[in-house]
Amino acid sequence: xGIRVIKVPDIGEGIAEVELVQWHVKPGDQVVxxxxxxxxxxxxxxxxxxxxxxxxxVSLGGEVGQTLAVGAELIRLEFAGAGDGRVAVAVPAxxxxxxxxxxxxxxxxxxxxxxxxxxxxxxxxxxxxxxxxPRSLAGARPKADLATDRPIASPSVRRRxxxxxxxxxxxxxxxxxxxITHADVEAHAAASPPAAPSxxxxxxxxxxxxxxxxxxxxxxxxxxxxxxxxxxxxxPHFAYVEEIDxxxxxxxxxxLNSKWADQRPRLxxxxxxxxxxxxxxxxxxxxxxxxxxDAGVVTRYGAVHLGVATQTPNGLMVPVVQHAEARDLWLMAxxxxxxxxxxxxxxxxxxxxxxxxxxxxxLGALGGIASTPVINHPEVAIVGVNRIVERPLMRGGAIIARxxxxxxxxxxxxxxxxxxxxxxxxxVRGYLExxxxxxxx
Numbered sequence: 001x002g003i004r005v006i007k008v009p010d011i012g013e014g015i016a017e018v019e020l021v022q023w024h025v026k027p028g029d030q031v032v033x034x035x036x037x038x039x040x041x042x043x044x045x046x047x048x049x050x051x052x053x054x055x056x057x058v059s060l061g062g063e064v065g066q067t068l069a070v071g072a073e074l075i076r077l078e079f080a081g082a083g084d085g086r087v088a089v090a091v092p093a094x095x096x097x098x099x100x101x102x103x104x105x106x107x108x109x110x111x112x113x114x115x116x117x118x119x120x121x122x123x124x125x126x127x128x129x130x131x132x133x134p135r136s137l138a139g140a141r142p143k144a145d146l147a148t149d150r151p152i153a154s155p156s157v158r159r160r161x162x163x164x165x166x167x168x169x170x171x172x173x174x175x176x177x178x179x180i181t182h183a184d185v186e187a188h189a190a191a192s193p194p195a196a197p198s199x200x201x202x203x204x205x206x207x208x209x210x211x212x213x214x215x216x217x218x219x220x221x222x223x224x225x226x227x228x229x230x231x232x233x234x235x236p237h238f239a240y241v242e243e244i245d246x247x248x249x250x251x252x253x254x255x256l257n258s259k260w261a262d263q264r265p266r267l268x269x270x271x272x273x274x275x276x277x278x279x280x281x282x283x284x285x286x287x288x289x290x291x292x293x294d295a296g297v298v299t300r301y302g303a304v305h306l307g308v309a310t311q312t313p314n315g316l317m318v319p320v321v322q323h324a325e326a327r328d329l330w331l332m333a334x335x336x337x338x339x340x341x342x343x344x345x346x347x348x349x350x351x352x353x354x355x356x357x358x359x360x361x362x363l364g365a366l367g368g369i370a371s372t373p374v375i376n377h378p379e380v381a382i383v384g385v386n387r388i389v390e391r392p393l394m395r396g397g398a399i400i401a402r403x404x405x406x407x408x409x410x411x412x413x414x415x416x417x418x419x420x421x422x423x424x425x426x427x428v429r430g431y432l433e434x435x436x437x438x439x440x441x
Contacts (some may be wrong), residue, residue, distance in 0.1 A: 021219035035177030055079030067220040153180040164189040199254040231377040238413040249435040269334040276431035284424040287381040307356030380412035
């Protein structure tokens with residue numbers, strides 16, 4: 001018998017340590033080659049570490065939530081092989097996308113010109129092939145329950161099971177290493193139709209509740225907590241809320257969707273808002289900037305790399321639409337949809353999650369009346385979208401129904417003065433209330 005020691009992989013980019021966010025095995029488990037053993041995380045990228053041999057788990061090198069150095073022992077396996085030497089093997093690093101080059105800053109007084117060339121098509125992240133290096137995913141998975149045998153399934157399979165109300169513990173796996181596939185979930189759902197609701201009268205009884213649950217803040221949730229704390233600690237936020245009449249832009253959106261329904265992606269308000277922001281940034285470049293407060297340098301950017309705050313099963317992520325100024329409404333809509341899907345499925349690359357120069361935050365129909373969004377450090381501005389409601393409005397002495405929406409935005413008061421923030425939002429308001437001006441040179 002031999003011993004195989006699998007070490008914490010070198011993720012690259014000078015990263016010296018990772019966080020252990022999930023174990024897929026426990027001591028005594030039998031594993032097969034290429035079976036997932038653990039998930040480790042750095043920044044917003046999760047790397048799945050597979051087994052390089054078939055054997056038995058002897059010991060684990062750490063606990064969930066623990067920080068481990070690159071090259072440290074992650075797991076020890078006993079395997080059937082010639083000799084009894086102890087062989088230490090480091091798992092190769094997962095391929096990491098090369099970060100995009102930093103956008104070129106504008107001269108202090110130079111106006112920003114929007115490029116007209118279409119941006120290059122985004123390349124999808126490479127799909128791993130056994131026994132390739134572990135995949136790099138964005139977003140940690142939920143904490144493993146070490147007291148039970150947790151089913152092995154990818155985030156997309158777990159999401160599908162949730163949609164179909166399928167208990168993964170009841171699904172018979174057919175994938176390699178006991179992994180549950182999409183087909184397994186679909187087959188189980190088809191074989192177990194939901195029971196018809198009872199028509200009998202129900203007597204509601206109220207009882208006291210007890211118990212408590214301690215949930216460790218680990219993985220992506222820890223990263224979000226650190227990011228939000230850092231943003232609030234370092235940035236003196238200044239909030240500005242403005243009411244906007246979106247009746248005309250909503251009518252334009254409905255007309256465009258009706259005309260191009262069979263040929264182009266469906267438009268939401270977001271691509272039109274993005275267009276308004278791109279144009280307003282040309283007039284107020286200070287909001288499209290990053291502030292390195294350690295060096296005392298503000299960098300204004302010509303390109304608008306638009307962050308779009310996106311809620312995922314694992315927590316809030318901010319995928320980035322590169323060169324928003326060079327995209328028309330439909331290219332913007334398609335890219336936002338692609339990035340949101342990649343983030344929710346845990347497939348967004350490091351490049352797709354970094355480099356934003358200004359961010360949009362929206363809670364959709366749950367947007368409320370007003371909000372105070374937290375700036376995505378080191379940016380200096382974030383535009384928050386609240387829900388659209390129909391309200392009566394006085395026009396020429398008459399009461400008319402209009403669709404109204406608030407923009408709740410936050411600015412770094414060290415860089416953006418109150419008057420500049422107000423002028424920027426008023427410029428956005430002007431474009432949205434008279435949408436034809438967004439398409440006039």
